[in-house]
Amino acid sequence: MISAVPDVSGFVGTAARSQWRTVAARFVRHRAALVGLVLFALLLAFAFVGPLVWPKGLDAVYDARRPPSAEYPFGTDRIGRDMLAQTISGTRYSLQIALTVAVVATALGVVLGALAGYRRGWVDAVVGRTVDLVLCIPALVVTAVLARNTFTIAPGATTRSNWLAVALIIALLTAWLPIARTMRGVVLSLREKEFVEAAHALGGSTPHIVFRHILPNTVDVIIVSATVTVAQAVLLESALSFIGLGVRRPDASLGLIINENKNELATLPWLFWVPFVFIVLIGLSVNFIGDGLRDAFDPRQKRVRA
Amino acid sequence: MTELLSVHDLSVSFATDDGVVRAVRDVSFTVGPGEVLGVVGESGCGKSVTAAALMGLLPRTATVTGSIRFRGRELVGLPGRQLRTLRGAEIAMIFQDPMSALNPVHTVGAQLAEAYRAHHDVSRREARARAMEALDLVGIPQPRRRAGQFPHEFSGGMRQRVVIAMAVINDPSLLIADEPTTALDVTVQAQILETLHAVRERTGAAIMMITHDLGVVAGVAGRVQVMYGGTVVESGPVDEVFAAPRMPYTLGLLGSVPHPELVGRALTPVPGAPPSLLRLPRACTFTPRCPLAADVCRESEPELLDTDRPGHPARCHRWPIVAGIAGPQELFARREIGHPE
Amino acid sequence: MLRFVARRLLVAVPLLVAASFLSFALTTAMGDPLGEWKAQRPRTEQEIATQYARIGYDKPVVSRYLDWAGGFVRGDWKTTVTPGNGVVDVRTEIGRAFWVTFRLVVAAEIVALLLGMVIGVVGAVRQYSWFDYGSTGLAFLMFSIPLFCVAVILKFAGIRFNDWLESVGLGRWLITAGPPPGGFSGGLGQQIYQYTGAYVLPTLCLVAVQFALYSRYQRASMLDALNADYVRTARAKGIGEPRVVVRHALRNALVPILTVFSLNFGLLLGGAIITETVFGWRGMGTLIVDAIAKKEPWMVQGWMMVTACFVIAANLVADVVYSYLDPRIRLE
Numbered sequence: 001m002i003s004a005v006p007d008v009s010g011f012v013g014t015a016a017r018s019q020w021r022t023v024a025a026r027f028v029r030h031r032a033a034l035v036g037l038v039l040f041a042l043l044l045a046f047a048f049v050g051p052l053v054w055p056k057g058l059d060a061v062y063d064a065r066r067p068p069s070a071e072y073p074f075g076t077d078r079i080g081r082d083m084l085a086q087t088i089s090g091t092r093y094s095l096q097i098a099l100t101v102a103v104v105a106t107a108l109g110v111v112l113g114a115l116a117g118y119r120r121g122w123v124d125a126v127v128g129r130t131v132d133l134v135l136c137i138p139a140l141v142v143t144a145v146l147a148r149n150t151f152t153i154a155p156g157a158t159t160r161s162n163w164l165a166v167a168l169i170i171a172l173l174t175a176w177l178p179i180a181r182t183m184r185g186v187v188l189s190l191r192e193k194e195f196v197e198a199a200h201a202l203g204g205s206t207p208h209i210v211f212r213h214i215l216p217n218t219v220d221v222i223i224v225s226a227t228v229t230v231a232q233a234v235l236l237e238s239a240l241s242f243i244g245l246g247v248r249r250p251d252a253s254l255g256l257i258i259n260e261n262k263n264e265l266a267t268l269p270w271l272f273w274v275p276f277v278f279i280v281l282i283g284l285s286v287n288f289i290g291d292g293l294r295d296a297f298d299p300r301q302k303r304v305r306a
Numbered sequence: 307m308t309e310l311l312s313v314h315d316l317s318v319s320f321a322t323d324d325g326v327v328r329a330v331r332d333v334s335f336t337v338g339p340g341e342v343l344g345v346v347g348e349s350g351c352g353k354s355v356t357a358a359a360l361m362g363l364l365p366r367t368a369t370v371t372g373s374i375r376f377r378g379r380e381l382v383g384l385p386g387r388q389l390r391t392l393r394g395a396e397i398a399m400i401f402q403d404p405m406s407a408l409n410p411v412h413t414v415g416a417q418l419a420e421a422y423r424a425h426h427d428v429s430r431r432e433a434r435a436r437a438m439e440a441l442d443l444v445g446i447p448q449p450r451r452r453a454g455q456f457p458h459e460f461s462g463g464m465r466q467r468v469v470i471a472m473a474v475i476n477d478p479s480l481l482i483a484d485e486p487t488t489a490l491d492v493t494v495q496a497q498i499l500e501t502l503h504a505v506r507e508r509t510g511a512a513i514m515m516i517t518h519d520l521g522v523v524a525g526v527a528g529r530v531q532v533m534y535g536g537t538v539v540e541s542g543p544v545d546e547v548f549a550a551p552r553m554p555y556t557l558g559l560l561g562s563v564p565h566p567e568l569v570g571r572a573l574t575p576v577p578g579a580p581p582s583l584l585r586l587p588r589a590c591t592f593t594p595r596c597p598l599a600a601d602v603c604r605e606s607e608p609e610l611l612d613t614d615r616p617g618h619p620a621r622c623h624r625w626p627i628v629a630g631i632a633g634p635q636e637l638f639a640r641r642e643i644g645h646p647e
Numbered sequence: 648m649l650r651f652v653a654r655r656l657l658v659a660v661p662l663l664v665a666a667s668f669l670s671f672a673l674t675t676a677m678g679d680p681l682g683e684w685k686a687q688r689p690r691t692e693q694e695i696a697t698q699y700a701r702i703g704y705d706k707p708v709v710s711r712y713l714d715w716a717g718g719f720v721r722g723d724w725k726t727t728v729t730p731g732n733g734v735v736d737v738r739t740e741i742g743r744a745f746w747v748t749f750r751l752v753v754a755a756e757i758v759a760l761l762l763g764m765v766i767g768v769v770g771a772v773r774q775y776s777w778f779d780y781g782s783t784g785l786a787f788l789m790f791s792i793p794l795f796c797v798a799v800i801l802k803f804a805g806i807r808f809n810d811w812l813e814s815v816g817l818g819r820w821l822i823t824a825g826p827p828p829g830g831f832s833g834g835l836g837q838q839i840y841q842y843t844g845a846y847v848l849p850t851l852c853l854v855a856v857q858f859a860l861y862s863r864y865q866r867a868s869m870l871d872a873l874n875a876d877y878v879r880t881a882r883a884k885g886i887g888e889p890r891v892v893v894r895h896a897l898r899n900a901l902v903p904i905l906t907v908f909s910l911n912f913g914l915l916l917g918g919a920i921i922t923e924t925v926f927g928w929r930g931m932g933t934l935i936v937d938a939i940a941k942k943e944p945w946m947v948q949g950w951m952m953v954t955a956c957f958v959i960a961a962n963l964v965a966d967v968v969y970s971y972l973d974p975r976i977r978l979e
Contacts, residue, residue, distance in 0.1 A: 133955075136666065242795040258799075262799045265803040283792065
């Protein structure tokens with residue numbers, strides 16, 4: 001943005017603003033996004049600082065089937081586990097998995113997508129076709145197939161902690177695909193823009209052009225994609241847990257907890273509603289943040305033409 | 307009242323997140339029947355918003371005050387339904403970008419016929435016939451075949467002609483052309499101007515030609531009005547205003563246009579940028595960029611008053627000095643343009 | 648147009664072959680189908696070898712694939728393999744399950760699309776109104792609730808509703824477990840009563856989650872259209888606002904959303920997994936979950952192939968619809 005000739009009394013100059021400050025200003029103006037951000041921060045605090053604050057543990061040593069009370073703010077379940085401790089732990093697992101998925105999938109998707117979009121040729125063909133193909137099969141099925149391998153159903157078999165495996169499966173099998181596809185499209189269109197041609201003409205090498213010119217212009221897409229991935233990972237992971245092919249105890253995500261208690265809606269309703277509310281809160285906060293970011297990077301304002 | 311259009315103290319402001327933007331401030335002008343009025347100015351000077359106000363096409367966030375009288379009838383505050391009977395029929399508009407001005411999923415013939423049937427209760431067949439007449443009027447060959455085609459099958463110039471056809475299909479008495487040639491190649495520009503001329507000959511419509519291209523105005527308009535900072539800063543007969551401007555901005559505009567005759571002579575662009583219309587102080591809006599700016603200019607905004615030439619008012623405290631200046635290079639900074647030898 | 652379709656069908660063949668590779672890789676990655684059987688109790692070497700031979704797993708991967716592929720194109724999709732569970736023919740079972748799911752899902756998607764479109768259009772035309780904020784908030788909520796929660800809640804609500812119906816003497820109408828395998832019997836009225844009772848809850852469940860997506864897309868594309876230059880031109884022509892909204896804005900906004908719908912259609916089969924599980928429908932969803940849990944390679948493989956076919960077909964339809972709606976694409 002140009003700055004007007006200054007120094008004349010009273011005239012408002014159009015001062016130059018860095019892009020980040022503009023984005024941040026627009027984000028802050030988006031009330032829902034702010035709420036989402038605060039909510040997410042609270043959830044993070046709840047999940048990670050919670051265990052330090054709440055004394056009760058995860059074992060089934062408490063009075064069973066107690067409704068919420070002062071002693072057990074979220075009640076207890078059928079076998080005597082404290083629901084508050086369970087919820088804290090569940091929120092933590094759900095967040096861990098979702099964030100891991102987002103980080104891994106974004107990294108993989110950005111790299112492969114950018115490569116496919118910039119290089120074109122056979123790299124693009126292979127990556128593009130694979131992405132399209134895998135996206136043909138519902139994510140739930142693809143992940144379930146591999147997640148099945150992470151445990152064995154046999155008498156006497158103890159279940160191992162497998163949350164990381166589940167997260168990686170989700171990330172590597174399905175979550176990176178839409179990101180790669182989006183990145184490919186964005187890089188493809190940026191590639192044709194004049195400033196790339198100019199950089200090329202000035203003697204820029206491929207990695208230089210990609211990193212210094214193209215990627216900075218994709219940051220907004222990357223960030224939005226990452227937030228969408230977090231939201232989707234939460235949903236996918238809970239769906240997997242629901243059909244019994246996701247995480248297993250001792251890793252109890254919110255999805256697993258709800259699944260374990262889905263038949264208690266009539267008799268011990270808090271066992272369903274509490275983890276339900278938390279899972280919805282995670283989804284809502286992430287979705288609001290994502291929407292706010294999308295709006296901040298590319299506002300849909302009605303432009304006034306003078 | 308012999309004037310076709312009479313605008314008096316028109317002001318348009320918008321409520322935005324950053325505050326109130328006064329896009330058009332106390333604009334007054336008239337257009338006579340069959341006359342061609344040129345409206346020039348930089349981006350952001352308020353010319354397009356003025357046009358939108360005339361058509362009643364402003365968004366809901368706009369506040370309009372003042373008076374717009376068309377054939378004696380007050381348009382400001384007119385209920386939507388009545389405004390709609392005028393819009394597209396008595397007052398029609400031609401837009402800047404023909405690529406996006408036409409709906410891509412409907413045929414050209416259908417869009418033309420629609421414009422006609424919006425104001426005349428006729429059968430589809432009659433409307434189609436009229437559509438083809440309109441295509442013919444703007445010089446599109448094979449109108450029957452063309453009417454069945456989609457906008458993307460036309461070239462840029464042809465598309466603009468379709469837009470013109472759509473505007474004149476109902477025989478308007480006032481045509482507002484908002485930068486009709488800006489998005490087109492130079493050779494095509496000439497064709498479009500010719501088309502407009504032909505249309506004017508046939509229908510006798512008045513044209514309000516909004517553009518930032520002084521050459522277009524010089525060739526087409528009888529009178530010109532220069533806009534800056536949301537208001538009119540000078541107006542009068544074209545030849546007079548361009549030969550002997552009374553406002554420094556006009557002088558600057560004239561000096562910014564490269565011309566083959568001026569090879570070797572300095573190009574004198576006006577330094578700086580237009581002001582933000584957000585918080586305007588009570589001074590002349592051109593002050594930050596005006597070489598003649600004096601204390602009186604900083605204290606109050608001048609009014610649009612008659613100068614030594616009748617019918618040629620200017621909004622400048624120091625217009626007598628401007629009148630005495632020979633050319634733009636006397637006033638603005640020097641910058642050489644290319645020398646062929 | 649015909650050439651376009653023919654060309655796409657031709658491209659579909661290698662695509663299906665690639666899909667078969669991919670699915671085979673996935674089913675192999677699923678692990679040893681006899682893993683749990685072997686762990687149940689000590690088995691003799693002889694027993695193990697026989698079982699592996701029976702299910703064809705004594706051969707290496709490539710010949711297993713070729714063997715399966717050869718049979719597949721001839722119509723022999725093999726059977727279930729878990730010892731002691733009975734033998735079920737894959738093709739007949741998938742065929743049966745497909746129709747169960749298809750009927751459920753098609754109805755739900757169309758309802759979701761129409762509902763989403765209406766909400767999206769109204770939200771865009773009345774931007775920033777209470778309706779707009781409300782529907783946006785609702786959409787966000789639906790995006791944040793896992794499908795199975797919606798299903799469980801609906802099932803619970805269904806049972807409660809039935810209780811109420813019973814208390815006022817109307818009998819339990821809603822069926823929270825799927826329709827019986829043979830379908831419903833009885834007179835027309837009786838059948839309508841029973842079918843609607845069985846379809847209402849799962850349909851509601853699918854619609855609840857899907858309409859939000861369509862409403863967001865419709866709202867966004869409608870806003871784009873409403874702000875477009877050609878809409879301004881239409882208004883400048885003096886056309887009434889309803890006609891501008893429908894014939895100009897909506898007509899253009901249809902293109903992206905119908906494309907999304909067609910593409911989404913392909914994923915419908917798998918999308919019903921949760922719904923079917925909760926409401927006890929024996930369709931494609933429960934079939935695949937069961938097959939994965941039991942590590943049935945041929946069932947999973949057949950399922951994936953059917954899904955891939957379905958998606959490719961849906962993509963083709965999407966392209967045809969798109970080219971029909973947008974004349975700019977029609978120039979082939």
